[in-house]
Amino acid sequence: MPSRLTRFLTAFPRFGHWFGRSSARKAATRPQPPTVRRSPGPILSASGLLRAFGSGEARTVAVQDVSLDLRQGELNLLMGPSGSGKSTLLAVLSALLRPDAGMVQASGHDIWRMSEGELERFRLRHCSYIFQGYNLFPALTARQQLEVVLKWGEGVGSAEARRRADHVLGQLGLSKKATLRPAQLSGGEKQRVAIARALVKNPTFIFADEPTSALDWENGHQVIEMIRECARERNATVLVVTHDHRLMPYADRVFEMADGRLQEDAEVRVGETRCLHKEPTLVDLTPVGTVASARLRLREPVYSNH
Numbered sequence: 001m002p003s004r005l006t007r008f009l010t011a012f013p014r015f016g017h018w019f020g021r022s023s024a025r026k027a028a029t030r031p032q033p034p035t036v037r038r039s040p041g042p043i044l045s046a047s048g049l050l051r052a053f054g055s056g057e058a059r060t061v062a063v064q065d066v067s068l069d070l071r072q073g074e075l076n077l078l079m080g081p082s083g084s085g086k087s088t089l090l091a092v093l094s095a096l097l098r099p100d101a102g103m104v105q106a107s108g109h110d111i112w113r114m115s116e117g118e119l120e121r122f123r124l125r126h127c128s129y130i131f132q133g134y135n136l137f138p139a140l141t142a143r144q145q146l147e148v149v150l151k152w153g154e155g156v157g158s159a160e161a162r163r164r165a166d167h168v169l170g171q172l173g174l175s176k177k178a179t180l181r182p183a184q185l186s187g188g189e190k191q192r193v194a195i196a197r198a199l200v201k202n203p204t205f206i207f208a209d210e211p212t213s214a215l216d217w218e219n220g221h222q223v224i225e226m227i228r229e230c231a232r233e234r235n236a237t238v239l240v241v242t243h244d245h246r247l248m249p250y251a252d253r254v255f256e257m258a259d260g261r262l263q264e265d266a267e268v269r270v271g272e273t274r275c276l277h278k279e280p281t282l283v284d285l286t287p288v289g290t291v292a293s294a295r296l297r298l299r300e301p302v303y304s305n306h
């Protein structure tokens with residue numbers, strides 16, 4: 001019969017260090033999967049997505065029959081050449097751009113069946129965005145950019161909003177810039193404010209388009225660490241569009257796009273960032289020592305009438 005202490009620690013392992021049974025100590029003796037928690041099913045599930053721009057000869061199919069699942073608490077990278085459809089796919093998955101065909105199920109909502117009002121509330125409640133263009137409010141200081149999100153999005157009171165804003169600004173090395181407006185910040189600082197704004201609320205999803213592109217590697221590395229921590233600690237699901245291969249070791253999964261399609265199945269050695277295939281298409285990092293088959297399938301595209 002296990003002791004009461006053992007039963008307590010089984011239920012609440014994070015208190016193990018109180019009793020000298022540190023999970024960190026255990027962690028040193030066994031291989032660590034890259035993700036702390038996994039939900040049983042996907043938190044975001046997309047199928048048969050199609051998005052085209054223009055018409056007639058000028059028609060460009062940016063996303064073609066894309067299906068994928070994202071799990072809670074994981075950091076996913078979306079990579080591929082310029083023009084391959086990454087930003088379009090990110091926008092469709094993140095409730096910003098309506099697809100021509102297909103479905104996105106996120107947090108239990110069939111998002112493209114929602115009304116505009118419901119979509120607005122879904123974005124506010126569940127999503128954080130980090131864009132290349134920063135999208136900061138010109139009239140607000142760095143601190144206010146974060147406070148606004150907390151007050152409007154989560155109904156947080158002024159004192160608590162300020163405390164949380166200052167905490168995240170501090171984590172990103174921006175304490176001294178808290179009272180400056182975007183015009184007074186460098187490109188890298190603006191990017192970090194945009195990232196702080198995404199991290200300050202407790203989002204279900206973080207969608208980021210090239211979040212490290214304006215940063216040197218020291219800052220870029222810090223930013224991806226924080227994003228990953230957000231995924232793990234707060235169980236957020238992160239999708240990052242990037243060209244930066246240095247981010248790969250931080251990812252749980254790496255999706256590769258080409259010509260609007262996610263690439264065909266790849267068998268990968270999990271627990272490593274190296275793909276066994278010569279042309280890596282998808283790296284699924286689950287615990288070391290097992291081999292998983294990627295869950296993406298390439299199918300014939302479905303074209304819509306408009």
Ligand code: ADP
Pocket residue numbers: 053054060061062080081082083084085086087088089
């Ligand atoms: P990536 O993010 O991989 O660079 P995009 O999703 O931005 O790719 O673009 C995919 C394709 O869709 C490109 O050929 C691009 O020119 C086209 N495209 C994207 N957005 C628009 C738009 N608003 N209008 C017309 N074509 C677009």
